Amino acid sequence: MRISLAASQDEVRRHNLATVLRRLHLGGAVSRxxxxxxxxxxxSTVGALVNELAEQGLVVEEPGASVGVGRPxxxxxxxxxxxxxxAFDFRVDRTxxxxxxxxxxMIERVERARSQSASAPKIAIQQILDMTHELLECVPxxxxxxGTGIGxxxxxxxxxxxxxxAPNLGWVDVPFEQLIRTSMQEEFGEVPPIFxxxxxxxxxxxxHTRGRAVAARNVIxxxxxVGIGGGVILNGExxxxxxxxxxxxxxxxxxxxxxxxxxxxxxxxxxxIGRASILNCIPDAEMYGEVQDVLTVVENGDDEVQQRLDSVxxxxxxxxxxxxxxxxxxxxxxxxxxxxxxxxVASSVLRELDNALRASRDQVTVAVASLRDDSTLIGASESAxxxxxxxxxxxxxxxxxxxxx
Amino acid sequence: MRISLAASQDEVRRHNLATVLRRLHLGGAVSRxxxxxxxxxxxSTVGALVNELAEQGLVVEEPGASVGVGRPxxxxxxxxxxxxxxAFDFRVDRTxxxxxxxxxxMIERVERARSQSASAPKIAIQQILDMTHELLECVPxxxxxxGTGIGxxxxxxxxxxxxxxAPNLGWVDVPFEQLIRTSMQEEFGEVPPIFxxxxxxxxxxxxHTRGRAVAARNVIxxxxxVGIGGGVILNGExxxxxxxxxxxxxxxxxxxxxxxxxxxxxxxxxxxIGRASILNCIPDAEMYGEVQDVLTVVENGDDEVQQRLDSVxxxxxxxxxxxxxxxxxxxxxxxxxxxxxxxxVASSVLRELDNALRASRDQVTVAVASLRDDSTLIGASESAxxxxxxxxxxxxxxxxxxxxx
DNA sequence: CACACTTCATCAAATATTTGAACCAAAGGC
DNA sequence: GCCTTTGGTTCAAATATTTGATGAAGTGTG
Numbered sequence: 040m041r042i043s044l045a046a047s048q049d050e051v052r053r054h055n056l057a058t059v060l061r062r063l064h065l066g067g068a069v070s071r072x073x074x075x076x077x078x079x080x081x082x083s084t085v086g087a088l089v090n091e092l093a094e095q096g097l098v099v100e101e102p103g104a105s106v107g108v109g110r111p112x113x114x115x116x117x118x119x120x121x122x123x124x125x126a127f128d129f130r131v132d133r134t135x136x137x138x139x140x141x142x143x144x145m146i147e148r149v150e151r152a153r154s155q156s157a158s159a160p161k162i163a164i165q166q167i168l169d170m171t172h173e174l175l176e177c178v179p180x181x182x183x184x185x186g187t188g189i190g191x192x193x194x195x196x197x198x199x200x201x202x203x204x205a206p207n208l209g210w211v212d213v214p215f216e217q218l219i220r221t222s223m224q225e226e227f228g229e230v231p232p233i234f235x236x237x238x239x240x241x242x243x244x245x246x247h248t249r250g251r252a253v254a255a256r257n258v259i260x261x262x263x264x265v266g267i268g269g270g271v272i273l274n275g276e277x278x279x280x281x282x283x284x285x286x287x288x289x290x291x292x293x294x295x296x297x298x299x300x301x302x303x304x305x306x307x308x309x310x311x312i313g314r315a316s317i318l319n320c321i322p323d324a325e326m327y328g329e330v331q332d333v334l335t336v337v338e339n340g341d342d343e344v345q346q347r348l349d350s351v352x353x354x355x356x357x358x359x360x361x362x363x364x365x366x367x368x369x370x371x372x373x374x375x376x377x378x379x380x381x382x383x384v385a386s387s388v389l390r391e392l393d394n395a396l397r398a399s400r401d402q403v404t405v406a407v408a409s410l411r412d413d414s415t416l417i418g419a420s421e422s423a424x425x426x427x428x429x430x431x432x433x434x435x436x437x438x439x440x441x442x443x444x
Numbered sequence: 445m446r447i448s449l450a451a452s453q454d455e456v457r458r459h460n461l462a463t464v465l466r467r468l469h470l471g472g473a474v475s476r477x478x479x480x481x482x483x484x485x486x487x488s489t490v491g492a493l494v495n496e497l498a499e500q501g502l503v504v505e506e507p508g509a510s511v512g513v514g515r516p517x518x519x520x521x522x523x524x525x526x527x528x529x530x531a532f533d534f535r536v537d538r539t540x541x542x543x544x545x546x547x548x549x550m551i552e553r554v555e556r557a558r559s560q561s562a563s564a565p566k567i568a569i570q571q572i573l574d575m576t577h578e579l580l581e582c583v584p585x586x587x588x589x590x591g592t593g594i595g596x597x598x599x600x601x602x603x604x605x606x607x608x609x610a611p612n613l614g615w616v617d618v619p620f621e622q623l624i625r626t627s628m629q630e631e632f633g634e635v636p637p638i639f640x641x642x643x644x645x646x647x648x649x650x651x652h653t654r655g656r657a658v659a660a661r662n663v664i665x666x667x668x669x670v671g672i673g674g675g676v677i678l679n680g681e682x683x684x685x686x687x688x689x690x691x692x693x694x695x696x697x698x699x700x701x702x703x704x705x706x707x708x709x710x711x712x713x714x715x716x717i718g719r720a721s722i723l724n725c726i727p728d729a730e731m732y733g734e735v736q737d738v739l740t741v742v743e744n745g746d747d748e749v750q751q752r753l754d755s756v757x758x759x760x761x762x763x764x765x766x767x768x769x770x771x772x773x774x775x776x777x778x779x780x781x782x783x784x785x786x787x788x789v790a791s792s793v794l795r796e797l798d799n800a801l802r803a804s805r806d807q808v809t810v811a812v813a814s815l816r817d818d819s820t821l822i823g824a825s826e827s828a829x830x831x832x833x834x835x836x837x838x839x840x841x842x843x844x845x846x847x848x849x
Numbered sequence: 850c851a852c853a854c855t856t857c858a859t860c861a862a863a864t865a866t867t868t869g870a871a872c873c874a875a876a877g878g879c
Numbered sequence: 880g881c882c883t884t885t886g887g888t889t890c891a892a893a894t895a896t897t898t899g900a901t902g903a904a905g906t907g908t909g
Contacts, residue, residue: 047485048865048896051456072886080452086887109885110875194803204804257686269770273683280678280772281662284804289770292762294700302764304799357697357870360709363771365674367685394709398599398608399689421731451868477857486897491858514856515904557886
């Protein structure tokens with residue numbers, strides 16, 4: 040039987056160091072004395088920890104402005120250019136890439152279109168390599184590259200980096216992480232770890248750490264891209280499931296007598312609230328239209344289209360009832376086209392939501408993603424920062440060879 | 445913003461002590477050297493930890509049988525009578541109570557029937573008090589009573605012990621924990637902590653710690669009592685949600701055009717796989733029949749009833765598809781009447797289950813609860829042992845006044 | 850039956866980390 | 880200009896794990 044590993048003394052040090060660095064990365068600059076209050080540690084200990092992080096170049100200390108009587112406390116902040124990650128949001132029609140500094144600074148952001156036919160892994164990887172070159176040039180010297188995070192719209196085993204299924208890309212069992220790693224190694228030599236994850240999982244991570252759901256510990260994020268992806272955070276931790284495939288709420292069956300879904304099942308949620316369902320609200324829009332077109336028509340007072348859109352809203356609500364009953368979350372964050380249409384259909388959604396069990400219904404809020412188009416991108420960067428935030432010294436040591444440019 | 449509390453040295457000690465005791469409680473007796481291997485700690489450290497637990501009377505050491513060359517290692521085992529908990533499974537038609545010793549020993553088990561009309565909290569509490577008297581008499585002197593766990597078929601906030609809704613009992617917003625505590629205090633003086641939880645949450649806890657799903661870290665338990673309850677363990681931890689109301693999968697809508705559910709919604713899973721759906725497979729059974737009656741009819745070769753039961757099986761499968769897609773669990777454990785009918789309808793269930801996403805489908809196993817009728821009871825005892833297993837010394841100290849009898 | 854060999858428990862010393870107190874530095878208030 | 884308050888620094892004390900040495904308790908072999 041497995042047993043949670045026992046802790047030793049260096050574990051304590053590592054944990055405390057990680058706690059301090061994570062606080063600075065997520066919450067921004069704070070004074071030393073606030074750190075003392077937040078961590079519950081002794082002044083001396085906090086001092087030692089901050090000094091260690093400062094020696095590593097990860098943080099800087101500056102005299103703070105005096106707020107009242109007494110000696111002003113030193114304000115400690117992360118050094119955004121000390122360690123960076125590369126983040127990619129690999130979408131169906133384009134790839135977005137960025138360099139993010141410690142603390143969440145977006146140092147550079149580039150976007151490259153990609154025709155739907157050019158989704159073959161080989162081409163995809165070449166594109167990412169090109170962008171990597173471009174992005175790394177924006178990083179000052181001496182900066183350490185600690186990792187790369189990539190979001191993919193498909194079913195991904197985050198541990199192995201294997202993309203099991205990505206219907207919108209036409210991928211099946213693509214060992215994406217491995218492919219990227221070998222290509223990068225050919226080009227750059229040894230590279231820091233690469234993390235491939237489901238886009239919605241990264242979306243919820245981002246909205247939880249820097250978006251609409253920072254205050255909540257139980258969050259559901261729904262990505263409306265082409266299909267419907269889902270990411271779930273429970274008790275502050277990303278839900279992954281046995282193989283990292285958890286959270287595929289788009290293929291929750293809400294209407295067993297409904298239309299066939301490409302997953303093989305019938306009446307999946309995706310079939311009634313996916314992008315196509317919204318475009319279908321106006322005639323002939325399915326192939327070329329945009330979600331915004333539908334919203335414009337509604338704004339112009341077309342009652343029939345409004346009613347069709349409300350129907351989508353009702354289905355959205357029906358699925359949300361299930362999620363609320365199952366997860367009892369504090370916040371449900373809607374991204375992509377779901378976030379776009381929500382203001383218009385909110386009343387329909389909320390009316391359905393009242394069918395949820397009262398106790399859970401009372402605790403939940405439905406909201407639109409506040410990071411907008413960058414949820415996945417930011418989540419990707421957070422996933423790549425995770426090792427550094429979990430064990431700063433060790434990760435820095437291992438990554439110290441990856442000095443950018 | 446919240447921050448995970450930093451660790452100090454005594455935290456380490458507490459954690460290691462807890463690790464060792466938990467291993468002994470869950471996995472039974474092991475030699476000291478095996479503990480060294482399991483925990484990764486040093487021989488000396490393990491020795492010190494075991495000694496401390498032995499001083500507290502929680503464990504005993506005995507010379508082990510020699511298995512090969514070399515000095516035989518001491519075998520360390522829990523002292524089942526050192527610390528006990530009371531566990532109650534509060535059902536619709538009866539209450540089951542037991543005293544459990546450390547290590548999971550069932551020292552005594554009693555059962556009291558209760559007419560459905562006698563479910564008023566006042567009567568319920570009197571029954572529990574009576575049983576408490578009876579159970580405590582079975583405990584040797586000097587034994588420390590560290591807590592009481594109670595499973596209730598309803599929506600419970602485990603933190604506050606408030607039963608928000610328990611339709612089968614007719615309860616709404618009953619502060620069960622508080623009521624029991626005050627009554628117990630009147631009778632016994634100060635008493636150790638009382639934990640009230642949802643019955644299915646305790647079911648999954650039990651099957652995960654001592655039942656069908658010990659090897660898995662992602663488990664779903666479905667209790668088929670009157671309605672359908674659900675308990676979920678993710679990454680080894682019980683999923684609770686924001687208010688402890690999570691896991692109510694019985695009210696997942698699987699058929700929006702279906703029949704009205706008593707929760708107010710329409711087409712909940714409970715309406716198609718609840719006890720009533722099964723009894724409805726044979727005529728006039730709804731009010732007085734037993735699930736076993738239906739199975740007997742099927743065994744006798746009644747094709748029509750078999751087909752009706754298969755239909756229930758299909759609905760079971762449809763809901764499981766959702767759960768598999770959403771949670772990606774390793775094991776789904778069926779309890780209560782769902783466990784009873786499963787052998788008969790397995791093929792129907794599994795056929796539907798093939799509609800789940802392949803990656804998740806391949807990883808999941810459907811099984812019948814191995815603890816049978818005692819899942820909730822055993823889970824209740826584990827919930828009451830939790831504080832002791834998390835911080836042995838502190839809990840023992842606080843509980844030391846509650847010497848049984 | 851004695852001796853070598855293996856494995857394990859125990860003890861003292863070493864190491865590492867947090868804690869707490871004393872002391873000093875820096876600001877505001879009177 | 881002095882006092883009070885707040886906070887950083889330094890150093891000894893306390894505590895937990897690890898290391899290494901030593902002896903104990905078995906098996907196996909000649």
